[in-house]
Amino acid sequence: MRFQLLGPLSITDGPDTVVLQPSKPTSLLAALLLHANGVVSAEHLQRAIWGEEQPVTAKAALQTCVLRLRRLFTKHGVTETPIEAVPGGYRITAGAQTLDLISFRERVRQAADLAHSPQSELHTLKDALSLWQGSLLANVRSDVLHRDEVPRLTEERLRTVERVCDLELGLGRCGEALVALWSETRANPGYERFYEQLIEALYRTGRQTEALAEYRRVKEYLLEELGVDPSPGLRRLELAILRGEDLGPSDGALQRQGGSVGVAAGVGAGAGAGVAAGVASGPGPGPDEATDAVAPRPTAPRHGGGPLLVGEDPSLVVPVPAVPSFTGRAVEVAAMVDRLTTPGDEAATVLVSGAPGIGKSALAHHVAHLVRDSFPAGRLLVRMVHPDGVPRRAADAAAAVAAALRDQEPGARALLVLDDVVDADQVRPLLPTGPGGAAIITSRMGLAGLIATHGGWVHRLSPLDEEDAYHLLLGALGAERVRPEEAAARRIADLCGHFPLALRIIAARLLTRPGLGLADGVGWLENDPLARLTLADSPRLSVQRVLSGALDRLDPHLAEAFVRVGSLPGKAIEAADGAEALGVSEDAAEEALERLADAGFLEEGPPGPYRVHELLRVYARRAAHHAIDLPTERV
Template identity: 70%
Template sequence: MRFLILGPLSITDGSDTAVLQPSKPTVLLAVLLLHANTVVSAEYLQRAIWGEDQPVTARAALHTCVLRLRQLFTRHGVIETPVEAVPGGYRITAGPRALDLIGFRERVGRAEAADTPETELHLLRDALALWQGPLLANVRSDSLHRDEVPRLAEERLRTLERVCRLQLRLGHCSEALVDLWGATREHPGHERFREQLIEALYRTGRQAEALAEYRRVKEYLQDELGVDPSPALQKLQLAVLRGEDLGPATEAQRPGTGVTGPEQRARVTHPAPSLVVPVPGVPSFTGRTAEVAAMVARLTAAESSGESKTVLVSGAPGIGKSALAHHVAHLVRDSFPAGGLLVRMVHPDGMARRPSEVAEEVAAALHGRRPGDRALLVLDDVVDADQVGPLLTAGGGDAAIVTSRRGLASLIATHGGWVHRLSTFDDEDAYRLLLAVLGAERMEAEPEAARRLVAACGHYPLALRIMAARLLTRPGLRLADGVGWLAEDPLARLSLADSPRMSVEHVLGGALGRLDPRLADAFVRIGRLPLKALRAQDCAPGLGMAVPEAESVLERLADAGFLEEGPPGPYRVHDLLRVYARDHAPNELDRTVLRTADRTEKV
């Protein structure tokens, strides 16, 4: 078992993850883990759990908390990390495999001793991949969030700052921009991140944007804090204004020359930002038991058996392909000494990346590995077989998990491999996902509402995760109320306010935007037809085409993940995708007519 505190406090066995419910034993566990391998005094524990207004019986109540925590360990099968009573207090003993915080610090320590900047950067990236969201969001302790959480957050910021510094030093300025845009918006007063962002923009030939960023940070500091930018920031701004050379050659400079002004920088061809990083973990992963077991067995046996080293995971947008791939990659990591790399096959704007471009970045990321060490590549969101074929051919002894919305039959035909086509969760897996996030106490209090919530989300993994996150941050909201609220406007409410990209509408819209426009238009038309079973002869009139052409359209939409294949035919549209299609009707009258037709059909 492994404890996760770099995010919501959770316990995982590598297959399932349980996010602990807010409670006093949860606070107790958080404090012990934050101070793992040291004795934590009873007085400190009492202050963390009850604050300054402790009950008279605090010492006895602490003992009861310890008993409840041990019972929790028993329920979750925690054996190797007991809560020890020692003179003066309590202690938990844990190593890097049992606690993510220790694993994070161990990787950072190894990075400090690395013999090359490239190795240091890889180890730091690997360390940052352990962070999984808001720190200890389910731990209710004022003193913990006042004293401990900021200290942990500062460790992460220092590590991210080192990553960006290394990227700039190695000339990966475009790659640094990906991290720095997010860091500066999340921490607007952090001047070092702002300085690195301005430098990265300038070195990639974006002088005007660099100056605009300086104006933004200056305005923020003066309005919010009443101070001017630091001397380092002011000096950098002056260098940008003058078009000065900032130092050693980077990707924004040609070998043997200095950057002397915007005219020269304008002639530089800039590489795309690196989208090759260590594979991140998946909090609260549940379900897909058969797929997980099969993928683990195939990836770990491929080297000795001579079988194909490629596993394809395909399915609709938001169906959980990436989560499954990342989860399996972590389970088999001991079989791949060279590590696991997440290789994003599209740019942030959804455009496909060139195979040659990706191959160069993968080669750079694996530079310096020991001979014979195998790597696992997670080639995420592949657009077509041509894009990924050369990478598999060049991989040698490496293995790959390929995720794609498309079936990629030609890839399997030419390179071999195993295919897992994902569909929506069944009742049990959908319920278990909510249970892992919301906890047994909340789910068991409203079992019928929990089942209705599963149905309202259409058993769709992305929708379930979004609703679970919404409910987790609103512990006072009843599940039944959440179901009613969701039913009023599913698309608008299956989203997270602090992460606009985390929404069903955004994911489906982005996927639809990558289709051929004629195919995208056909999907919207098909989704608006009041038909539960889709056959070419029934759809052809609504599409304005002959039956053979309609049959081809249905097949291509199914291959792209927008239709569910019947075993065998006809095709079906998932309820959420149907709602999306109908809400994108050309006018309000059309939507009203279609909803009326749908209600009539159900009657």
């Protein structure tokens, strides 16, 4: 059993993870774990739970909260990390095996002892950073902890990332450094050292224009937002670039001469240009070392081809699978095929967005197979989240794609299908940038910022129309079974809300019961469609599970807003309805509704009103009925 603080607060037991929902016991546990093995005063715990203005019953309520937390431990089998009442407060005991924060700090200390070996230090620090799993304490509603503790922990991570980038630059691995630096500079615009490293890495890979553009970007930000000039280090770097000076080796650098840096030896005239944030000619590793600039060294053979990389997940990058009996989306299919196969001066990027279960991945996979002749280097599916729903790091994805493409012929085009992207920063380093490159992105989010900065075409999916939903069942179940009961088949499609995921699940259930008539299936499904749209032998493949997982990705306040507005009667939701349900102003309600629409939980009107799909409405009402403290969800 292990606690995870470096992300949403959760408890893991082997492959299972319980993500704790926002509650007072969750805030209490976070406050204790942040000071594990030490006594945390009752006063501090009370502030962490209730804030600076505490109720008069806070002391007694704290004891009740501790009791609830102990019961939660019992429920989830936590026995090795007891909560002790000690004079003056409480204490929780944990070690590196039971708390990720302690493990992170131990690995950072170990790395410091390896300063004589940059390779070993780098590997140990990356291992430490892999423990960070998303937004820090995202499910802990404590203003005190977010004000006092989160900045301190964030600073620890930033210092570690800075050291990793220094080591990568010193080892001549500018490509690897760029992957992290693109994201870090955008997420932490006031952290000037990251901009120094980014500009240096760009210049060392021959991208002088981009390096100067980044300098202007940070200079403008510092002047407009903070009223200060760039640091002396940044100004010296700009002057060196303008003069075209040789920066010389970074501290401890491994000097390499000549050649060009490129993913998969320059695959696709742009197909890999954004991959691993480093396809450019100029100073950098030679051809024999090109793979070192974007990926760890190979250690063991991969079954069926290519080397397996250190720390690589073999399920991250795979060939795009076929989609059996794909039906509908004729307009989207035709447009996507045309955009991916028509030659142009820029890379082709297509975004497919929409609600959970709406069929984004199926459409992307189907189109990828239709255009296979245009991409002789292959069509690669890049899974941007782990099976448990945790987003993958852009650096890991970039390294895996680089490894998958490294043996391709120069100039061969490859298509990347970046599946289930969580946010724009996760995918920017992977996007192709030159002619011939192509990528299909699927995401529940609208990713408008990505389209604004990188261009591309957007297909926002709605449920299938009545005929397409019927023909999906026809193709999956066979005409001999569907034609005699066409009315029942259409009723099943209606009960599934014309959602492709729901239709696939019910089709699979009916296929495993060949003696069950479709009319009987209608009666069985009508009783509780949300509960019945699941597969007994594959519990993760269920409409309710998919919706729960999608809701878990949202900010807890936004998730709660969906449960409230999604439970409203009627199909149309105006800003005034949202304001009444959420107890906020109409402007604030409209912002929440817009964010829910962007995340796929509401269907946009435009300009209004918003609408809730019936399956999502059933889910919201069930969640509202059962949620007292919003129960924990096992993922």
